[in-house]
Amino acid sequence: MSKYYLNYLDELESEAIFVLREVWAQFENPVILFSGGKDSIVVTHLARKAFYPSKIPFSLMHVDTGHNFPETIQFRDNLIKELGANLIVGSVQESIDQGRVAEEKGKNATRNALQITTLLDAIEANKIDCAIGGGRRDEEKARAKERFFSHRDDFGQWDPKNQRPELWNIFNGKHFEGEHFRAFPISNWTEMDVWNYIKRENISIPSLYFAHEREVVWRSNSWIPKSEFLILDEGEEVVTKKIRFRTLGDITITGGIESDADTVEKIATEVAAMRQTERGNRSDDKRSESAMEDRKREGYF
Amino acid sequence: MLDNNQLLRFTTAGSVDDGKSTLIGRLLYDSKSIFEDQLEAIESTSKKKGHEGVDLALFTDGLRDEREQGITIDVAYRYFTTPKRKFIIADTPGHIQYTRNMVTGASTANVAIILVDARHGVIEQTKRHAFIASLLQIPHIIVCINKMDLVDFSEEAYNNIVSQFESISSKMLVKDVRFIPISALLGDNVVNRSEHMSWYQGAPLLHTLETMHISSDVNKVDARFPVQSVLRPQSEDFRDYRGYAGRVASGIFRKGDEVTVMPSGFTSKIKSIDTFEGEVNEAYAPMSVSITLEDDIDISRGDMIVRSNNKPEASQDIEVMLCWLNNNPAKPRAKYTIKHTSNDQKAMIKEVVYKIDINTLERNSEDKDLKMNDISKVKIRTTKPLMIDSYRENRTTGSIILVDDTTNETVAAGMVV
Numbered sequence: 001m002s003k004y005y006l007n008y009l010d011e012l013e014s015e016a017i018f019v020l021r022e023v024w025a026q027f028e029n030p031v032i033l034f035s036g037g038k039d040s041i042v043v044t045h046l047a048r049k050a051f052y053p054s055k056i057p058f059s060l061m062h063v064d065t066g067h068n069f070p071e072t073i074q075f076r077d078n079l080i081k082e083l084g085a086n087l088i089v090g091s092v093q094e095s096i097d098q099g100r101v102a103e104e105k106g107k108n109a110t111r112n113a114l115q116i117t118t119l120l121d122a123i124e125a126n127k128i129d130c131a132i133g134g135g136r137r138d139e140e141k142a143r144a145k146e147r148f149f150s151h152r153d154d155f156g157q158w159d160p161k162n163q164r165p166e167l168w169n170i171f172n173g174k175h176f177e178g179e180h181f182r183a184f185p186i187s188n189w190t191e192m193d194v195w196n197y198i199k200r201e202n203i204s205i206p207s208l209y210f211a212h213e214r215e216v217v218w219r220s221n222s223w224i225p226k227s228e229f230l231i232l233d234e235g236e237e238v239v240t241k242k243i244r245f246r247t248l249g250d251i252t253i254t255g256g257i258e259s260d261a262d263t264v265e266k267i268a269t270e271v272a273a274m275r276q277t278e279r280g281n282r283s284d285d286k287r288s289e290s291a292m293e294d295r296k297r298e299g300y301f
Numbered sequence: 302m303l304d305n306n307q308l309l310r311f312t313t314a315g316s317v318d319d320g321k322s323t324l325i326g327r328l329l330y331d332s333k334s335i336f337e338d339q340l341e342a343i344e345s346t347s348k349k350k351g352h353e354g355v356d357l358a359l360f361t362d363g364l365r366d367e368r369e370q371g372i373t374i375d376v377a378y379r380y381f382t383t384p385k386r387k388f389i390i391a392d393t394p395g396h397i398q399y400t401r402n403m404v405t406g407a408s409t410a411n412v413a414i415i416l417v418d419a420r421h422g423v424i425e426q427t428k429r430h431a432f433i434a435s436l437l438q439i440p441h442i443i444v445c446i447n448k449m450d451l452v453d454f455s456e457e458a459y460n461n462i463v464s465q466f467e468s469i470s471s472k473m474l475v476k477d478v479r480f481i482p483i484s485a486l487l488g489d490n491v492v493n494r495s496e497h498m499s500w501y502q503g504a505p506l507l508h509t510l511e512t513m514h515i516s517s518d519v520n521k522v523d524a525r526f527p528v529q530s531v532l533r534p535q536s537e538d539f540r541d542y543r544g545y546a547g548r549v550a551s552g553i554f555r556k557g558d559e560v561t562v563m564p565s566g567f568t569s570k571i572k573s574i575d576t577f578e579g580e581v582n583e584a585y586a587p588m589s590v591s592i593t594l595e596d597d598i599d600i601s602r603g604d605m606i607v608r609s610n611n612k613p614e615a616s617q618d619i620e621v622m623l624c625w626l627n628n629n630p631a632k633p634r635a636k637y638t639i640k641h642t643s644n645d646q647k648a649m650i651k652e653v654v655y656k657i658d659i660n661t662l663e664r665n666s667e668d669k670d671l672k673m674n675d676i677s678k679v680k681i682r683t684t685k686p687l688m689i690d691s692y693r694e695n696r697t698t699g700s701i702i703l704v705d706d707t708t709n710e711t712v713a714a715g716m717v718v
Contacts, residue, residue, distance in 0.1 A: 004553065004585045005516035008308040008387040017589040018548045021529040025602055025643070049577035050589070053542060054534040137378045144377045145364060160364050161374065164711045165401055165626045167408040168700045169548075170640050174709040188389055190380045275337040290365045 009197055016043075016185035017050040018169060019148050023130055023183045024050075024057055026173035030130035030183070031088060033119075033301060034060040036072035037248040038205050039134025041079075042194055043185055045203050047132075048083065058132065059086040063119050065111040066093040067229055067250040075206040090122030107231050110253045116299045120156040123180055130173065130181040133301050138190045139278070142293035148187055154178035156299035182301075191278050195268040209267065211244045211259045222255025246271075246278050309515060311412035312391040312439070314403045314430045319416040320447045324485035325379065325392055326357025331492035332507060334381035335360060357485075374399070376406045385511040395426060400433070400659065400674040401626040404714060407437035408700070411515050414506075415444050419452045419482070423465040425660045431466070432659060435473035436622060436676065436716065438693060440518040442470075442478045443509060450484040454497040472662075474693070481506050519586045523690060524552030525613065525698050526606040527642035532591055544575055544591035545600055550642065550697035552608070553585045554592065559609040562600055563688045568609055569594040586697075603644035605688045605698075613698055615686040620654075621701060621715030622692075623671070623679045629705070629712070631671035637703040637712070639683055647684045648703065654678040671713070678718065692716035 006014065020043075023030050032047060034040045047056050060083075062076060080087045092111050095101045100121065101114045123131060137144045145160055149171040152158060164172055173181050186194070198205060216223035217236050223243050224230065229252050232238070243256035244267070261267045292300075313321050329335050339360070347356045366374065379390040391406030393399065407413060413434040417427050434442050444466055452458040459482045470478055481490055482501050489495035490505040504512070532544040554560075558571045572593045574584045584590045592606060600606075607613060625631060631650060639648035653669040656677040671677055681701075692699030703713040 004521055005307060005519070006587065007305050011308045011587060014548060014587050014589040018529070018587075021546055021589070022643075025530045050546070051532060052577040052591075053536070053539045053544070053575075054532050055536070138380045141377075142364060144379065145375050161366065163375065165405045165714065166711075167405050167702060167714045168696065169409075170642075170700065170702045172640065172702065172704055172709070172711045174638070174704055174706075176709065188378070188380070190382070190387075192382065193387070277336045277338055293365055 009193065009200065012186070012189055012193060013046065013049075013197070015169075015188065016046045019171070019183060019185040020047050020050040020132070022149075022171050022173070023132060023185075026171070027130040027181065029126070029128050030132060031059045031061040031126070031128050032132045033134070034062050034076065035134070035248065035301075036062070036068075036076050036206060037134065038194055038198065038209065039136065039186065041203060041205055042197060043132060043134045044079070044083070045201060046185060056083050056085050059088050061088040061090065061122060061126075061128070061131065063090045063115045063122065064092065065115060065250050066091070067111055067227075067252050069206070069208055069225075069248065069251050071206050071208050072248060088122065088126055090118045092118045094118075095121065107233055110250060112250060112253055113295060115301075116156075116295065119301070120299050123156065128180060129175065130183055132183045132185065134186060135182075135184045135301060136189050136191075136194075137187050140292045142290070142296050146184055146187060148184055149173050150182045150184065151175065152180050152182060152299065156180070158296050158299070160293065160297065192268075192271055195264070195271050199264045199268050205264075206248065208245045208248060211242050211262045213240055213242055214256065215239070216241050216243060216256060220255070222257065224255050225251055227251045306386055307515065308387045308389065309412065309510060309513075310389045310391065310410050311414055311510065312393060312403075312406040312410040313414045313416070314393050314395045314406070314433070319395065319418055320485045321392075321395065321416055322360070323357050324414075324416065324445065324447065324483070324491065325390060326360040327485050327488055327491045328507065329360055329379070329381050330357055331488060332381050332383055374402075376402050383507070383511055388510065395430065397426075397429065397659070398674065400429070400676070401624060403430070403433050404437060404624045404626075407433055407439055408714070410437075410439050411518055412441045412443060412510065412513070413439040415442060417444060417446050417462055417466070419446050419448045419458055419462065422462050423469065427466070428469055428662065429659050431470055431473060431475070432662060435470075435475045438474070438696060438716075440476060440515070441513060442475055443506065444478065444480045445485075445506060446480060446482045447485050449482045449489060449495075449498065450487055454482070454489075454495070456498070456500040459501070479503070479509065481509065520551035520695050521585065522552055523611055523613070523695060524554050524558075524608040525550040525690070525695065526554060526592060527644070527698070528600055528602055528604045528606065529643050530602055531600065542593070543597070544593050545606065546589075546591045547606075547643070548589045549584050549586045551586050551695050552611075553583055554606075554608070555583045556580075560594070560606050561609045561612060562598060563605045563607060563612065564615050564686050565599070565604070567596075567598040569596040569598060571595075605642065605644075607688070613688045613690045615688050617683045617686050619681050619683070619687065619689060619701075620718040621679060621681060622718060623677050623703075623713050623715040625671045625673055625675045625677075625713050627705065627710055627712035628673055629708075630673070631713070636706065638706055639681065639687070639701050639703055641687045641689065641701045642698060644687060646687065649682050650679050651682045652680040654680065679715075681715070689717050691718065
């Protein structure tokens, strides 16, 4: 076999770098949507590589629900400092205070869906014409239909039945004033690819991904962390468990799994043996069969 | 997974009736790529719908409308990994009204899987799928003769279909065709070897996908480097740095190579090939790198760096096989934006030479309207030269899309003849 081929991880990396460079070339004011989760961290790492030796040319935008893990915010601030990048924060609390959105009520209330308004407001206010996300097609069936360059109309909406065809590696980011694009450089990566890449590249990630002791409550098949926002149901009991998080979202909806994996190597091994999908621990996706599709249509990440 | 494992992209065209969804479900299920919570969801849906056992086809369900109507409308991408390779499936609908989606899925594929129902043999749809695979120059075709269980696993039925297919594919430009008799429903010859067809000596589908040689599919001769952007860091350490960022489309570039920048024609030598990890001595497709040159020349996005002794054609008049992708038909003499590698120009469709009836594969020189799903040979004139190779030689520098400036939609995809 000739040596002139790339292994799968190098090919995925090269594809993502190509997409990031296309975004930079085709848009005026692109940002990276940064959640503090592993996927947006990997995208940020790839952006650093894509433009080296130049500095990362994108601002990072964080939609702050106010229901964060403190560890995520600290990680975000450290990374911003290290990159010398600009941070834009869209605040869900501000959207609530301004009456743009209303807080959900009840025990299962979350701010997950409220983020859509804050995100679209921040995109408009900052004149952003492309928001780069860490979404992957393997995550969920609506995401399996996403393009690398995904059009959003002037209401920020996604029309999955009327998407632009995307052939070869020719990306069409042309748009009218007020519309924007979402770009997904790691579309073709799986959860396993992301972990293998984090391991290979030695990328730092928030401590929440590693096994640690935490006070948690058993709810909808996963360990929900105790926080000031958690309302205990009758019969629910706070216990201390050694857990880690497989994905990071709001502290109110992100469930942990019991685990002893405290290094990236151990996590990668654990993920390879997992028999549950990664978003199985996210109550935001469990609301209905098309929960993700419905949110995405409205402008969700 | 081993570090040197490759990525293989394949496309499957077909409708539910061919067993396409069942085949994909079977590949994912038997290669243990399906998670328990997905399986539970499918089990409960299967029960609700009154199916016996688990309906593997439900794994490929997509958007709400598709679930409700029980059809695939758009391309969906699916992923699985074995100890030998990582796979990306472009799962596309097979009906004639979705030709554009098949073309889309085929554009990046190394392999096309064409499903033939063993009871029906080669039908119009098979011909169409084979034609699209050859038009898009997918390097390898695997014809899966499915539902062998319904023809008593008959070798004769299989042989008949093989010769039917060979009689149509011999007229097309396909390099590597293989045939596998399978039953997606029962799993015969998908992941595991069939116990019912001892007469078949070849490998099951998955083993074929895992082992077929794909690294020579990429053109390694014609060195082409479309410039995506220019890197000019504003830092002390890199004050005079001027790097041309891009991804190698084909061929191999080495430090010290004599290169020409097109379309300007300026020549220079490669001073360095840089990555985040440091300098490399050579770059080949599909590596993303940044190239610096010995001389200061004016280079920007849309230019192409090539080796001086092997240049593409720079032309404003190009002939392409064009697939129309949009609901709105082509407007006569209308201007479009043509996108070719990193180069955008204005273009006009000057002439429709002929249209292909994709069921009979006959040429029609009378009907010149370009409507959705039509495939035609056309002549295009651009305002500035494009640096093109024929699509047959080079899938990256031989492909274009057309964008309608009044809607910004991608309306056509073309392959340079």
